[in-house]
Amino acid sequence: MTRNIIIKDDDEIIQECLSGNTGAYKNLVDKYQIRIINTCYKYTKNINDAEDVAQEVFLKAFQNLSNFKFDSKFYSWIYRIAVNTCLNYINSREKRNEKETISEENCLNEVNVSNDNPGEYYQLNELIDKIQPLIEKLPEDLSNLIKLYEIKDLTYEDISKRLDIPIGTVRSRLHRARNMLISEFRSLSDDE
Amino acid sequence: MMNNNYKIFGLIVSLMRNDNPPEISKDFSENVMQKILLNKKPEDTKYNNFLKVAASVFFAVITAYSLISFEQSETNVVSVDIINDKTDNSELIKRVRDDSACIKIENSIEEKNDSCK
Numbered sequence: 001m002t003r004n005i006i007i008k009d010d011d012e013i014i015q016e017c018l019s020g021n022t023g024a025y026k027n028l029v030d031k032y033q034i035r036i037i038n039t040c041y042k043y044t045k046n047i048n049d050a051e052d053v054a055q056e057v058f059l060k061a062f063q064n065l066s067n068f069k070f071d072s073k074f075y076s077w078i079y080r081i082a083v084n085t086c087l088n089y090i091n092s093r094e095k096r097n098e099k100e101t102i103s104e105e106n107c108l109n110e111v112n113v114s115n116d117n118p119g120e121y122y123q124l125n126e127l128i129d130k131i132q133p134l135i136e137k138l139p140e141d142l143s144n145l146i147k148l149y150e151i152k153d154l155t156y157e158d159i160s161k162r163l164d165i166p167i168g169t170v171r172s173r174l175h176r177a178r179n180m181l182i183s184e185f186r187s188l189s190d191d192e
Numbered sequence: 193m194m195n196n197n198y199k200i201f202g203l204i205v206s207l208m209r210n211d212n213p214p215e216i217s218k219d220f221s222e223n224v225m226q227k228i229l230l231n232k233k234p235e236d237t238k239y240n241n242f243l244k245v246a247a248s249v250f251f252a253v254i255t256a257y258s259l260i261s262f263e264q265s266e267t268n269v270v271s272v273d274i275i276n277d278k279t280d281n282s283e284l285i286k287r288v289r290d291d292s293a294c295i296k297i298e299n300s301i302e303e304k305n306d307s308c309k
Contacts, residue, residue: 005197006197007197007198007201022225022228022229022232023225025225025228026198026221026224026225027198028198029220029221029224029225030196030198030199030202030221031198031199031201031202032202033199033202033216033220033221033224034202034203034206034211034212034213034216035202035205035206035209035211035212037213037216037220038206038211038212038213039211041213047213047214047215047216050213051216051217051220054220055220055223055224055227058224058228059224059227059228059231062228063231120217120218120219121215121216121217121218122215122216122217122218123214123215124203124206124207124212124213124214124215124216125212125214125215127203127207128207128212131203131204131207131208134204135204135208146208147208150205150208150209151205151208151209178201181201181204182197182200182201182204185200185203185204186200
């Protein structure tokens, strides 16, 4: 059964932050932490360093939130900040150690896993197999919509044009799809 | 398991995109928020504005009170000085008179003694 879960749009959360509600920013951190840490992880190749750099990324994004243009997606904007912060981090690390050529491409190759405190971490690889069935359970129109918006990074306007449906419908269907996914995930974790 | 809706949704999307590290620390977002609150400038809160106004009013009252009391105490000092000056002058005059009188008396005694000779 689907409970009514409220997941606000990024733009709405950003407006809240800009009007003084700093706590609302935690929703954006919660939503994008995994992807931003992963971006940093590809560059730093160490999970502890990746988290340190990701913290800096979220801090920088918060401090520059007033510069965010609402014509792009928040994730694209913060992703750019993450890449720049990682390159700065690597440059300063390289200066500390020995000189080595840096480019965006050669940073994205092999990575290694290491941490001292496994109990304090969510093991994400274990969850991958559980997520796919959740998406398959969604009605086809909703799962397509989620893929277009969250995976292909299209905007509401782009989806509206592509599927020839009003923007309001895109928003409401995405809201319904998110609710269903979260409810299914919750029932999955309740079963365990 | 995660229990926040935004965390869950972020997790689902990142796994769908295959865009996830093998693990993340459980208190990552809490640490970020702590850092943000530490770095946040406190001046834009209503409470701090109220404190600022209250502090300015307090210091204005203290300054006004000390100015008024200083002015009053300065007036008293001036009046005491004048009284002291007067007494000093009169004593000085007295002394001068007394001295001259002594000199006169001494002179007259000497005159008398001289006439006796």
